[in-house]
Amino acid sequence: MNAKPLKKQERVTLSAADWEREALALVAEHGVQALAVEPLARRMGVTKGSFYWHFTGREALLENALRRWEEHDSRNLNRSLGEIDHPRDRLVSFFRRVPREKLTHEVYSELCAAAGHPQVEPVLERVAERRMQHLAAAFEELGLDPVRARNQARLTYSVYLGFLQLQRQHQTPNLSSGDFDDYIEHVINTLIPA
Amino acid sequence: MNAKPLKKQERVTLSAADWEREALALVAEHGVQALAVEPLARRMGVTKGSFYWHFTGREALLENALRRWEEHDSRNLNRSLGEIDHPRDRLVSFFRRVPREKLTHEVYSELCAAAGHPQVEPVLERVAERRMQHLAAAFEELGLDPVRARNQARLTYSVYLGFLQLQRQHQTPNLSSGDFDDYIEHVINTLIPA
DNA sequence: GCATCACCATACTCTAGCGTATGGTGATGG
DNA sequence: CCATCACCATACGCTAGAGTATGGTGATGC
Numbered sequence: 539m540n541a542k543p544l545k546k547q548e549r550v551t552l553s554a555a556d557w558e559r560e561a562l563a564l565v566a567e568h569g570v571q572a573l574a575v576e577p578l579a580r581r582m583g584v585t586k587g588s589f590y591w592h593f594t595g596r597e598a599l600l601e602n603a604l605r606r607w608e609e610h611d612s613r614n615l616n617r618s619l620g621e622i623d624h625p626r627d628r629l630v631s632f633f634r635r636v637p638r639e640k641l642t643h644e645v646y647s648e649l650c651a652a653a654g655h656p657q658v659e660p661v662l663e664r665v666a667e668r669r670m671q672h673l674a675a676a677f678e679e680l681g682l683d684p685v686r687a688r689n690q691a692r693l694t695y696s697v698y699l700g701f702l703q704l705q706r707q708h709q710t711p712n713l714s715s716g717d718f719d720d721y722i723e724h725v726i727n728t729l730i731p732a
Numbered sequence: 733m734n735a736k737p738l739k740k741q742e743r744v745t746l747s748a749a750d751w752e753r754e755a756l757a758l759v760a761e762h763g764v765q766a767l768a769v770e771p772l773a774r775r776m777g778v779t780k781g782s783f784y785w786h787f788t789g790r791e792a793l794l795e796n797a798l799r800r801w802e803e804h805d806s807r808n809l810n811r812s813l814g815e816i817d818h819p820r821d822r823l824v825s826f827f828r829r830v831p832r833e834k835l836t837h838e839v840y841s842e843l844c845a846a847a848g849h850p851q852v853e854p855v856l857e858r859v860a861e862r863r864m865q866h867l868a869a870a871f872e873e874l875g876l877d878p879v880r881a882r883n884q885a886r887l888t889y890s891v892y893l894g895f896l897q898l899q900r901q902h903q904t905p906n907l908s909s910g911d912f913d914d915y916i917e918h919v920i921n922t923l924i925p926a
Numbered sequence: 927g928c929a930t931c932a933c934c935a936t937a938c939t940c941t942a943g944c945g946t947a948t949g950g951t952g953a954t955g956g
Numbered sequence: 957c958c959a960t961c962a963c964c965a966t967a968c969g970c971t972a973g974a975g976t977a978t979g980g981t982g983a984t985g986c
Binding site for chain 1: 763765844845846847848853856857860861879880883884886887889890891892893894895897898900901902903914915918919922923
């Protein structure tokens, strides 16, 4: 909405970015439907009088927060594509990255739960498409023909989505247990060609 | 709440079961959070005065509707276990059954989206556990050792859950297209041992 | 040294949905 | 044939959250 002078006094005042960040945190914790402006304001220690100065309404907040998250996620994807050379390592890192980057994945998990929401839907579509193309490319590099690679990418991404779902249901083995590593190993061996 | 005499006059009056069925239909269409008593009453052409005669409140309706759905789902599972002899066919039918039994799967899909809801969560846990045991048993019959079978069952069920998620995002190939059959074929070949 | 502006509080209105209280009505059994 | 009961309508009050209007305050520029 504006620049931020902020000389001394280090943050007595809130910016639109602060609201968006806190909004994402709230989404990560309680889902999209829990993103309400009055509770959010309480959580930030102010009243909604502040909020309506920065945003025109709840819709605008969600829009901006989603854009912010999507950009962050896109950067993450491209970064891993640049850093890791061998396609097999890229695929393995795709699964191993779940426990790290916790907040990003929690947000995504809640967004999945809110598919059907008009503002969330297009974001989910773009993100899934990007990631699946990322996977398909890696599978092609590993020697699969395009059609097969595409199917394998969809399958692999489904496994990831299913894992997020089971996690939300508390039906995934403890992430710091041997069972978890066993399972990941199993998944990698079944889905990623040697 | 009571018996149903209902001599002639064929259904001018509503029963608790009617409300529960319609509630499930509404959940299938618009999700759990959309299950509100006044909109539901409007949909049924009556007012909530009727509803509160049959149920103590929204919570009780959800509880009963969920129980009804879970029982129906359990019967389905056991039926397929009794009807189909060969374990491979059982696994194949697990995937092929998605397009049929549409309402049941749509409800389940929406329940998954509402994981975290205190009344929904235990249902999801039980259903997923039942189904995964069902899968694990079939994999064991196909010669996998118990640990491996369990992992494979989790993996397979994740694929199913991921598919439901992609379907809610309209990112699944058209179910009556060749691409869809291709994909299912691919999934079966990858996950089910010969 | 004061006017401005960015930021926030306060105090409203409005709506949707929950739950309650109570009265009406048509079918039924005694 | 009328009293009862099952079922439903109507009219309440209550709450949470959306959005609006407006006033207050502290820092900053001129």
